[in-house]
Structure formats: structure tokens, C-alpha cells
Amino acid sequence: MNREVVITALGTAGAHGCGRASLERALAAGAPPPATEVDRAAGYHQPEGARRALITPVAALAPWLPPAEARRMGPPSRLAVAATRMALAEAGLDPARLAGPGTAVVVSTAFGPTSFSEALLRQVLQDGPESASPYLFTECVANAPAAQIAIACGARGVNVTLCQREAGALLAVARGAAEVAAGRAERALVGAVDEMSPLLHAMLDRFGALARGRSRPVRGARRPDEGGEIGRPFDRRRDGVVAADGATVLLLETAAAAARHGREPLARIRGWGSAFDPAAPPTGWGASGEQLGRALRRLLLRCGAAPGGASPGGLGALDPPASVSGGPPGASSPPGASGLLGASGLLGSIGAIDRIVSGASGARAGDRLEARVLRAAWGEAALPPVLAPKGVTGEYGGGFLAAAVLAAAGVAGVACAPTAGFGEPDPDLGVSPHDGRPLPPPRALLASSLAAGGAACWLILGRP
Amino acid sequence: MQPGGATQAAPAEMAARASGGRAGGGDARRVVVSGLGAVSGFGWGVEALWQGLRAGATAIRPFSRFDHAAHRTHLAAEVPARPPAPVPFAAQPEGRLLSLADRFALAAAGEALTAAGLGEALGLLPEGAAGVFFGSSTGGMWESELFVAGLFGGRRGALRAVASQQVNGPGDAVARGFGVTGPVQTVSSACASGALAIAAALASLRCGEVEVALAGGSDSLCQLTYAGFNSLRSVDEAPCRPFRAGRAGMSIGEGAAVLVLEPLERVLARGALPLAELAGAGGACDAFHMTAPEPEGTGAAAAIAAALGDAGLAAGEIDFVNAHATGTPLNDAAEWRALRRVFGERAGRIPVTATKAALGHLLGCSGAIEALVTVLSLARGELHPVPADAADPIDDACPAALVIGRPLAVPAARAGLSTSLAFGGSNAALVFTRWTGAAP
Numbered sequence: 001m002n003r004e005v006v007i008t009a010l011g012t013a014g015a016h017g018c019g020r021a022s023l024e025r026a027l028a029a030g031a032p033p034p035a036t037e038v039d040r041a042a043g044y045h046q047p048e049g050a051r052r053a054l055i056t057p058v059a060a061l062a063p064w065l066p067p068a069e070a071r072r073m074g075p076p077s078r079l080a081v082a083a084t085r086m087a088l089a090e091a092g093l094d095p096a097r098l099a100g101p102g103t104a105v106v107v108s109t110a111f112g113p114t115s116f117s118e119a120l121l122r123q124v125l126q127d128g129p130e131s132a133s134p135y136l137f138t139e140c141v142a143n144a145p146a147a148q149i150a151i152a153c154g155a156r157g158v159n160v161t162l163c164q165r166e167a168g169a170l171l172a173v174a175r176g177a178a179e180v181a182a183g184r185a186e187r188a189l190v191g192a193v194d195e196m197s198p199l200l201h202a203m204l205d206r207f208g209a210l211a212r213g214r215s216r217p218v219r220g221a222r223r224p225d226e227g228g229e230i231g232r233p234f235d236r237r238r239d240g241v242v243a244a245d246g247a248t249v250l251l252l253e254t255a256a257a258a259a260r261h262g263r264e265p266l267a268r269i270r271g272w273g274s275a276f277d278p279a280a281p282p283t284g285w286g287a288s289g290e291q292l293g294r295a296l297r298r299l300l301l302r303c304g305a306a307p308g309g310a311s312p313g314g315l316g317a318l319d320p321p322a323s324v325s326g327g328p329p330g331a332s333s334p335p336g337a338s339g340l341l342g343a344s345g346l347l348g349s350i351g352a353i354d355r356i357v358s359g360a361s362g363a364r365a366g367d368r369l370e371a372r373v374l375r376a377a378w379g380e381a382a383l384p385p386v387l388a389p390k391g392v393t394g395e396y397g398g399g400f401l402a403a404a405v406l407a408a409a410g411v412a413g414v415a416c417a418p419t420a421g422f423g424e425p426d427p428d429l430g431v432s433p434h435d436g437r438p439l440p441p442p443r444a445l446l447a448s449s450l451a452a453g454g455a456a457c458w459l460i461l462g463r464p
Numbered sequence: 465m466q467p468g469g470a471t472q473a474a475p476a477e478m479a480a481r482a483s484g485g486r487a488g489g490g491d492a493r494r495v496v497v498s499g500l501g502a503v504s505g506f507g508w509g510v511e512a513l514w515q516g517l518r519a520g521a522t523a524i525r526p527f528s529r530f531d532h533a534a535h536r537t538h539l540a541a542e543v544p545a546r547p548p549a550p551v552p553f554a555a556q557p558e559g560r561l562l563s564l565a566d567r568f569a570l571a572a573a574g575e576a577l578t579a580a581g582l583g584e585a586l587g588l589l590p591e592g593a594a595g596v597f598f599g600s601s602t603g604g605m606w607e608s609e610l611f612v613a614g615l616f617g618g619r620r621g622a623l624r625a626v627a628s629q630q631v632n633g634p635g636d637a638v639a640r641g642f643g644v645t646g647p648v649q650t651v652s653s654a655c656a657s658g659a660l661a662i663a664a665a666l667a668s669l670r671c672g673e674v675e676v677a678l679a680g681g682s683d684s685l686c687q688l689t690y691a692g693f694n695s696l697r698s699v700d701e702a703p704c705r706p707f708r709a710g711r712a713g714m715s716i717g718e719g720a721a722v723l724v725l726e727p728l729e730r731v732l733a734r735g736a737l738p739l740a741e742l743a744g745a746g747g748a749c750d751a752f753h754m755t756a757p758e759p760e761g762t763g764a765a766a767a768i769a770a771a772l773g774d775a776g777l778a779a780g781e782i783d784f785v786n787a788h789a790t791g792t793p794l795n796d797a798a799e800w801r802a803l804r805r806v807f808g809e810r811a812g813r814i815p816v817t818a819t820k821a822a823l824g825h826l827l828g829c830s831g832a833i834e835a836l837v838t839v840l841s842l843a844r845g846e847l848h849p850v851p852a853d854a855a856d857p858i859d860d861a862c863p864a865a866l867v868i869g870r871p872l873a874v875p876a877a878r879a880g881l882s883t884s885l886a887f888g889g890s891n892a893a894l895v896f897t898r899w900t901g902a903a904p
Contacts, residue, residue, distance in 0.1 A: 044615060101748060101766055112631065112652070118612070121688060125613045129535045129691035137692030138754045138887075141601065142631055142652035147888025150751040156763060158747030158770075159890040160660055163600075163631040163652045171649060178667060184770070199612075206623060275592055276648040278640045282561055282627045291645060295592055453636045455648050 004255040005177045006265035006464055009093065011086025012402040013079050014246030014393065015054035018064065019086055023393075023402055028413025030420045030436060032392045035229065035242065044202035050210035052229050053196045054244035054394040069152075074116040074139030075195040077148040079247035080107060083398070084149050084189055087249045091263055099154025102186030105146045106160045106176040107193060107249075108168030110396050112142035115197035145193050149249070157185045165451035166359060166366075167274065168192060169248070169401040170459045174272035176252050186257065191249035192398035201243055207283055209452075211240035211362055231362035231395070232421035233388035234371065234433050238362040244394025248402040255464070265464035267408035270444065272459045273299035277369075280454030285369040292369070292456050293376020296448075300377060303460055305352040305444060353460070354384045355415065355442035357404040358433070359449040361390040362421060370450055371429035388433040391420030400449070408461035410441025492670040496738035496899065497839050498731045499580025499724035501572035501680075504823050504833065505541030505717050508571055510579070513823075513833075514840055517848035518871045522822050524703035524715045529606070529685045536694040537701050540685055541717030541824035543568065553583035554641035561627040562637060563604030568720035569634035569682035570641050577642065580724040581736055582676065587643055595646035595674040597665035598635030599657025599681035601828030604628045606686040631828075634682035634720070646674045655788070655825070656747070656886035657681055658721065658832030659894055663745035665725050675730060680836075681829035682720035689827060690716055696755060704791030704825075706818035707800070707864045708856040714790040717824025721833035738899040740839040743777065743879070746770025750889030757795050757885055761802030764788075767891035768806045768883060775879075775895040779806050782814065782895070783877035784847055786838045787864065788885045789818035790825055799885060800862030815872055816864040817841070821850035831884035835894050838882040842898040845875040 015033040016022040026033055035052035038045075045051075056079060061070070064082035073081065088095050120136040123129075138144070143161035150159050160175060162168050169192035176188035204210050213229040232238040258265050275295035280286040356374065360367040374383060387407055393399025406414040418436025425432045447459040502509065505523025506516030516523060527542035551574035562570070577583045586594055608629045614621045628637065632650035639648045647668060651661040658681030665679035693699045693716060700713035723742075731738050748766035750758035757764070772779060788799055803811040819834045826833050841847050852869035877898060884892045 043618065099751075105749065109652075110630075117688065120692065121609060121612055122616060124687050124691040125609065126616055129532075129687065129694065132691040132695040134692075134695040134755075137688075137695050140688070140692070141654050141887055143654050143886070143888045143890060144754065146653070147749075147754055147890065150749045150889065151753070154751050156749050156751045156766065158660075158767075158892075159653065159749035159888070160651060160747070161653045161890075163603075163650045164648070165630065165632060175649075175664070182667070199615075203626070274647040274649070276596070276636075276639045276644055276646065278555075278643045278645065280640070282633065282636065282640075291591065295645070298592065453630070453632065454640060455632070455636070 003181050003183065005180045005252050005269045006255045006258050007250050007267045007269065007405055008253055008258045008263040008265050009087040009091035009251035010266060010402060010405055011083040011090065012248040012398065013056050013061065013083050014244060014397055014399045015056060017057065018060040018082065020402065020406065023399065024406060024411055024414055026392050027389055027403055027417045030418035032394065032420055038201045039198045042198055044199050046206060049202065049205040050212050050229055053201055054242055055196060056246050073148055074113045074144060076109060076113050076145045076193045077139060080145035080193040080249065081148050081152045083191065083247035083249040084152065087251050091251055095153045101156045103153065103155035104157035104176060104179045104185035104188040105149050105155050106162065106172045106188060106190045107146040107149065108162040108164065108172040109142055109145065110165045110168055110194050111200055113140045113144060113195065114200040115195060116140040118197060118199045149189055155189060164455045165453055167449045167451035167455040167457040169398055170447055170449045170457035171274060173250065173459055174457065177269045177272065180252050180254060187251060187253040189249055190252055191247060192401050193247035194245055194396040196243050196245040196396065204243055209240055209363065211242055230421045231391050233360035233362055233391050233419055234367055234426060234429055234431055235422045236424040236426040238364060238367060241361040241363050241395035244397040244399060246397030246399055248398030250405060267405055267461040268464045270460045270462045271299060271303040274457040277454040277456065282453055284452055285365045285450060286454065289369055289372025289376045292373045296373055296377035296458055299458055300353065305460065352444045353446045355407060355445040356384055356386045357407050357445060357447045358386050358388045359390065359400060360388045361395045366450060368429060370448065371431040373450065375430055383431065385434045385439055386431060387417055388419045389417065391422065404447035405461065408442060408445040410463065415439060415441050494728040495666055495669045495725050495742045496728045496731055497723050497740045497742060498726050498736055498738060499576040499582065500739065500836050500839060501575030501579065501722040502719065502833060502836055503543055503568040503572050504719040505543060507544055508546045509575060517822050517837065518846065520849040520851050520869055522703050522851050523717065524824050530687055535690060537699045539703060539715055541715065542685060543718055551641065552578050555643065560624050563607050563628045563633055564684040565600060565603055565634045565682045566628050566637035568684065569638050572680060572720040572722040573638045573642060573678050576722040576724045582724060586676065589675060592646045593675040594644045595668055595677050596635050596639040596644050596648045597661040597677055597679045598638065599651045599661040599828045599832055600631050600634050601652060601654055601657060601683050602686055602689060603631040603633040605688055606684045609687055638678055652828060653890045654887035655827055655830050656884040656890045656892040657828035658830060659835060659882065659884040659892035660747060662723065662832060662835055662894055663747060663892060666742055666745050669725055669727060675726065677725040678722055679725050680720065680722035681832035683718055683826055683828045685716065685718045698792050700791060704820055705853065705856055706789035706791045706821050706850065707796050707858055707862055707866050709859040710856045711791045711793060711796060713792050714820065715824040717826045719826050719833060720829055721836040723836060740842045740896045740899055742894065743897045744771045744775025744895040746774055747892045749891065752889050754888055757798035758889065759798055761798045761805060763889055764799055764802035764883065764885050764891045765805035768802060768881065768893040771893035771895045777879055777895060782879050782881045784815040784817065784841065784874060784880050786834050786880060786882040787816050787818050788883045789820055791820065795885060797862050799883065800864060812863050813865055815847055815867055815874065817847045817867045818850050831892060835882045838880045838896050842877060842880050842896055846871040846873050
């Protein structure tokens with residue numbers, strides 16, 4: 001069984017607020033929402049370290065999560081359940097309609113419930129192990145948000161939590177789409193959630209991941225105060241990411257079901273793929289984009305969407321969904337570049353990707369690798385317009401996933417959004433993100449996420 | 465086959481629903497197990513594990529990983545120390561960046577690849593043709609605790625101590641160590657993580673995304689989980705006693721397990737003999753409560769039915785069960801009801817083994833190591849016993865046919881079921897079948 005899968009609803013919560021409208025406004029404006037000063041009272045931070053993060057206003061969740069429910073959840077579960085309800089409200093779907101074995105849940109989290117884990121460890125290590133709170137323990141497992149989504153909706157299909165750092169959000173979509181495409185689920189609630197506790201923020205900063213702006217000289221800076229604590233995707237002055245919390249949840253279902261229920265899809269899922277760079281250190285990115293670039297190119301070839309091709313007819317060849325080194329779910333074909341080239345049978349309609357939503361975030365090494373991977377995959381061909389929404393959404397919390405789907409949906413302003421934080425091209429990268437000039441809605445969009453540690457995932461989304 | 469009737473009709477309906485009416489065993493590629501690797505409380509390696517299990521011994525005993533004097537309980541199945549030794553075929557990454565869970569995972573993966581005859585061949589595969597699918601609940605939490613304890617005290621430890629803190633650390637370490645360039649995916653769905661990771665590997669192999677999958681899990685003991693489960697009062701002060709009348713909770717263990725999974729034709733083509741076939745996988749959620757299982761076992765039964773449907777097998781074709789069997793009163797009772805739902809009256813006659821009685825609960829790795837034990841049971845034709853305890857009879861309310869005291873020979877067993885029932889209600893089930901083909 002290999003069914004066409006579409007995205008029919010999107011719920012998102014982040015520093016921009018709750019719901020897609022506020023995120024759309026921020027993306028279209030090319031300006032991140034105001035950042036919040038992170039609580040440094042615990043003394044985890046270095047004095048010169050990053051001070052701010054993009055934090056979801058707690059009050060904004062209240063309409064979606066009554067206090068009697070919220071009190072039984074940790075911060076990631078609250079975000080995830082609220083985002084789920086936003087998605088269902090957008091689709092006009094009564095959560096009761098999702099109850100049953102046909103609804104799968106796949107959620108990714110990069111770091112899990114860190115504030116509850118920290119609080120529990122304080123109890124155990126400082127007050128003694130018998131002080132440990134069962135409530136904190138219950139909600140400090142990584143799969144608490146996925147479980148709480150299932151409980152909230154009665155979703156009794158397979159329930160999976162994925163942890164693969166920055167690649168996790170797209171992996172979750174791929175896993176959920178595979179469940180629906182193969183007929184193992186009728187629909188899937190998929191997404192990403194993360195909180196940004198002071199401890200996590202301090203640790204990311206100590207590893208050099210966060211933008212520090214004025215507090216640290218920026219390599220190549222012309223003025224000592226150049227920078228600010230700003231995520232600057234692909235920019236010469238970039239010095240790290242702006243950390244974010246939040247959640248994004250999508251509803252995936254078959255195109256047939258969406259049509260049956262009169263739900264207009266936001267986007268169609270046309271392919272996905274993942275790969276790993278074993279040269280990457282545990283906390284960073286590899287230096288060469290060649291291997292991941294080849295993996296991406298294999299995906300594009302498999303989808304009939306490789307650059308440099310000649311078919312203006314577009315993406316007919318993307319049907320059915322494809323995975324990076326094999327066939328569509330349920331099909332069988334040899335893996336690896338040569339096998340794919342010879343056996344895909346899907347070639348003949350290529351060069352179709354007309355928009356990239358890049359996971360570039362302002363990380364020095366991460367953006368360099370992203371640029372190298374894209375350039376390696378595209379070879380001599382020119383890259384299509386590259387959007388880099390993490391300048392608005394920050395890193396983590398699912399904002400990137402929401403931005404990619406909204407861009408694929410052709411939402412006015414988002415599909416051609418300017419890149420927040422970008423001002424000076426980095427000659428070392430050879431990629432300049434889009435400047436906000438008007439563009440037609442994309443026909444086929446590549447979303448790209450490379451994770452610290454070596455994982456990578458790509459998703460190809462098309463117009464429904 | 466099971467006799468007909470309403471009780472027996474339910475699994476077929478559930479299977480059809482869960483699998484969309486499609487059995488994975490149809491025209492999909494057949495996937496087999498070609499190598500195993502394990503690290504457990506019985507020691508480093510599959511043979512140490514199997515010999516400990518079949519002796520009816522327990523690895524649950526006093527332990528020294530951390531000072532547990534102030535904890536409520538004082539037993540765990542701790543992996544014994546191992547003299548430093550290079551992992552075969554693995555690039556030797558900088559050891560100080562590895563967590564204990566990473567080391568377990570690397571050792572198990574190295575053993576599994578060696579057993580599969582793939583150690584050097586892995587690097588010869590086409591780029592992207594090998595993948596890692598791993599489960600873990602806590603990754604490098606043990607090392608993080610040491611680091612955070614210092615932080616709470618105002619001291620700043622070396623960052624390298626938490627370089628592999630993330631839950632995806634063990635899976636990534638395996639991929640990095642063995643040069644894997646295909647998909648790498650870490651599942652962290654509590655106690656079902658390992659089984660769901662193996663299910664993901666099965667899907668990836670069937671659709672041709674990868675040719676070789678290293679599937680498994682790894683977790684190490686840490687204070688967070690030890691104190692956490694004790695806070696729920698779900699840890700037995702004695703070694704756990706699944707399905708016994710006097711059971712009072714689980715025991716916690718640590719370790720890693722890796723299964724090398726490949727398409728059948730690939731294994732036969734190189735003249736190797738499969739250990740077993742991974743015939744099917746299924747998952748379902750209770751959607752009931754964060755810590756308590758749905759008491760009627762409907763979610764677990766749905767996962768089992770989905771796995772049977774995926775394997776194209778009827779419930780009557782399952783010859784034994786490697787049960788999740790934590791030893792907590794609620795969990796065992798719910799699992800028993802799930803088995804009753806699927807197997808009907810036959811549930812009380814199907815031999816059941818409970819690996820946690822010997823190894824403790826390996827959390828994110830439990831589904832993987834119990835899958836591995838299920839494969840060994842099929843390949844070696846016997847079920848390991850749980851430690852004998854004549855003073856603690858089987859619970860009348862969940863009268864599983866538990867293998868007790870000595871191994872049970874099952875030379876004719878064709879199919880074994882492994883179940884995983886997790887925190888948060890995530891259930892998973894795997895069906896393995898004995899390889900009966902002729903030696904190549």
C-alpha cells in the first residue's frame with residue numbers, strides 16, 4: 001500500500017504566540033519576535049554568555065490548555081498538547097474524531113523535558129533520593145509529550161518519540177508519513193517540541209552554540225558592537241543560533257481522506273530522506289558536505305527532482321513519495337547511488353525543486369555544512385531561492401517545521417520571506433538566502449535539516 | 465490454529481485495521497537477523513548473556529555504580545567492568561567523549577557485526593546502504609548527573625563529560641564508530657524504544673531504504689531513573705518476580721543489544737545462515753495514563769495483533785512469548801489480559817519467558833535485548849527459565865505458563881512474540897520466526 005499523504009492542519013506555539021497567523025506575520029516581516037531574558041539566577045551561565053532566548057509566552061497557552069490539565073504536564077507536554085489543539089481547531093476537527101487505533105503520533109524532541117529533569121536531579125542529588133517527586137519523574141521522560149497528545153485525543157495508533165537533534169522534526173514528519181502511506185495509520189499527528197530551560201540554555205552557550213553578539217568579538221566584524229544576539233543564517237557575521245522553545249504539530253492524512261472531509265491540504269508530502277555523516281563530532285558538524293550532498297542528490301534523483309534536468313513538466317515523477325536511498329514505502333529497490341540511478345524508474349521529470357527552506361540557523365559550522373551540502377547536491381546548477389526562517393523562529397521548538405510547511409503552502413509573504421539576520425554574504429559559503437523579493441508560490445520545496453552530531457533529514461513538499 | 469469464536473476474531477480484526485489489511489509478509493522483502501551482540505548484567509557478549517539466562521540465574525544484585533545507601537532499594541543488574549579492549553571493526557573514537565551507554569552500544573554492535581560476518585564488509589556497501597535504528601531512554605544521563613552534581617555545587621566540570629549526553633548519543637556513536645552513512649534514527653519512547661527502533665529498521669529494509677540495519681538499544685544505570693521509579697514505588701526490594709503472586713515491582717538493569725538485520729536474499733547470497741526472520745512488527749498506544757497501563761490490555765493487544773497481521777501469522781501460530789513482564793502488579797496484570805485477548809484460552813498454555821527476571825529492566829534497551837533473546841530462543845530451540853522460587857507461586861489472576869527453574873526445550877517452535885509496554889502507554893510487539901531454510 002502506498003497512499004498519497006497530505007498535511008491538512010498546522011498548530012504552532014512559540015515566541016511569536018499561538019497559532020499560525022502570528023508566525024506568518026513574523027516570517028513575512030523577516031523579524032524575530034522579541035527575545036526573553038533567560039533566568040541566570042542559578043549561576044549556570046558564564047558571565048559573558050548569551051542572555052536571551054525566544055520563549056513562548058505562557059499566558060498564550062491558556063486558551064488551549066485549561067489549568068486543570070496543564071498542572072499535570074511538564075512544559076514540553078503543555079506546548080505539544082496546545083499545538084495539537086491549534087492544529088485540530090484549524091482543521092475544524094473535533095478531537096473526538098481522532099480517537100481510536102487509526103491515529104498515530106510521532107513527536108521529536110532534541111533535548112526532552114529538561115526543566116523537570118533538572119528539578120528531579122536537584123531533589124535526588126541535593127535533598128536525597130527519597131525526595132524525588134513521582135510527578136516530576138513521570139513528565140521527565142522524552143515521550144511525555146507524545147503520550148499526552150495521545151491521551152488528549154484518544155489516539156491509539158503507534159506512538160513514537162524521536163530524538164535526533166536538529167534533524168528530528170523532519171524525521172518525525174517522515175516517520176508519520178510512512179505510517180499513513182503504508183496504511184498502518186489513517187492519520188498521524190506529527191511534530192516537534194522543545195523547551196528552553198536556563199540549564200539547557202547555559203549548556204548550549206558553553207558549547208559555543210549560541211549567538212552572543214556584543215559580548216564576544218565576531219570574527220570578521222568591522223565594529224566591536226557588531227552582531228547583537230541575533231541568529232544570522234548564512235551571514236558572514238554569524239556567531240551562533242538563538243535558542244527557542246515551542247511546538248509545532250501537523251495533521252497528516254491521505255489525500256483521499258482530506259478530499260472526503262473537505263479539508264484543503266496545506267501541502268503534499270512528496271519524498272523524504274535521511275543520512276548520517278560519521279565524520280561529525282558528537283557536538284558539532286562535519287566539515288565536508290560531499291557525502292551528505294551525494295545523499296541529498298540521490299533523494300532528488302529518486303524523486304525525479306534533481307537539478308540540471310530538462311523537464312519543465314515538473315513533479316509528476318514525484319508520485320509516489322520517495323525515500324532517499326530506496327523506493328516508496330512498501331516498494332523495493334536497491335539502495336545507494338548507483339542502484340538508484342539505474343533502478344529508480346522515476347526519472348524523466350527533473351529539475352523541479354523551486355524553493356529551499358534551509359535549516360541554516362547562524363551556526364558557524366552548521367551553516368557552512370548546509371551550504372556545502374546544497375552546493376554539492378546541485379552541482380553546477382543554480383540553487384533555487386533559499387529561505388532561512390531560523391532567523392525568525394530560532395533553533396529548536398518546531399518553528400522551522402511550521403515555516404517550511406507554510407512556505408510550501410504558498411502562504412503570501414512566507415513563501416518568499418526575507419531572511420531575518422542576514423545582511424552580509426559569506427564568500428566562504430556561496431549561498432545567499434532570499435531577500436524577500438516577490439516570488440510565485442513554490443511547486444516543490446525542499447526542507448533541509450542537518451543536525452549537530454551527524455544526522456541529516458530532508459523533506460520534499462509540493463502543492464496539493 | 466486457534467479455534468474460532470468471538471475471542472479469536474478480535475485479533476484478526478485488529479490486525480487488519482492496524483496493517484491496513486496488508487500483511488508485511490506478502491510481497492515485501494523478507495528481513496532476517498544475521499548477527500547479535502549484547503552487553504548485560506551477565507557480562508559482555510551474547511554467550512555470557514545466554515549462559516546466564518539458561519542457568520536460571522539472576523544478574524540483579526547489589527551494585528556499585530553509585531552510592532545507593534539513601535535510595536529506597538539496593539539492587540540492580542549492573543554490567544560488570546570490562547578490561548579495556550578495542551571494539552572490533554570500529555573506528556576508535558576519542559574515549560573521553562563516550563558515555564557508558566555509548567560504550568555498551570559500540571561493544572554490542574561490534575559483536576553483532578562480527579557474528580554477521582559484516583565487520584569489514586560494512587565499509588564496502590554502497591554509500592547510504594547501512595542504517596542505525598536505536599532506542600534509548602536516557603543516553604548519557606549517568607555522566608550528566610556527575611556533571612550536574614558539580615554544577616549544583618557551584619563547580620564547572622569539563623564539557624567533554626556531557627559531549628554525548630543526548631538520548632541519541634548511543635545510536636550516533638554506533639553510526640560514527642562503524643562509518644554508517646545511511647539513516648540514523650533514535651527512538652525514545654521509554655520501555656518500547658528498542659522494539660520501536662527495530663520496527664523502524666524493518667520498515668526501512670522492506671522498502672529498500674537500507675540493505676543492512678544495526679537495530680537495538682542501549683541504556684546505563686543512573687540515579688534519575690533509579691530514584692524516579694522508586695518514587696513511583698514501582699521497584700521491588702527483591703529481584704523482580706514477574707507474574708508471581710508476591711510480585712512487588714520491577715528491578716532496573718543496564719546494557720545494550722544490537723541485531724544486524726538484512727534482506728534474506730542478501731544473507732543467503734554470501735553463504736550465511738539467518739538466525740531468525742523478523743516477520744512482523746506492530747505498535748499501538750493505550751492513550752490512557754502516563755504511568756498506569758490500560759487495565760484491560762487493549763493497547764498492548766492491539767500492538768500484538770498489528771505485529772501478527774504484519775507477519776501474516778495467526779495468533780495460533782505463536783509458539784512462545786517473551787513477555788514485557790516487569791513484575792509490577794499493574795503491568796503484569798494488564799499484559800496478561802492482553803495475551804488473553806489475543807490468544808484466548810490458549811494464553812495459559814503458551815510458554816512465557818520473562819527476561820527481566822534475570823536482567824532487570826533495561827528501559828530503552830529492554831525491547832531490543834528481549835528481541836535478541838527471542839531470536840536466541842528460536843535459534844537454539846529452548847526458552848530460558850526465570851529463577852525458581854517455590855515460595856512465590858504464579859498469580860492466579862494472571863496465570864501465565866512461565867518457564868521456571870530450567871530451560872524448556874522448544875525445538876519445533878516456529879514463531880516467538882516479544883512484547884514491550886511502555887510508560888506513557890506506548891506498546892510495541894515483534895514477531896520472529898525460526899529460519900527453517902536449508903543451509904546454503
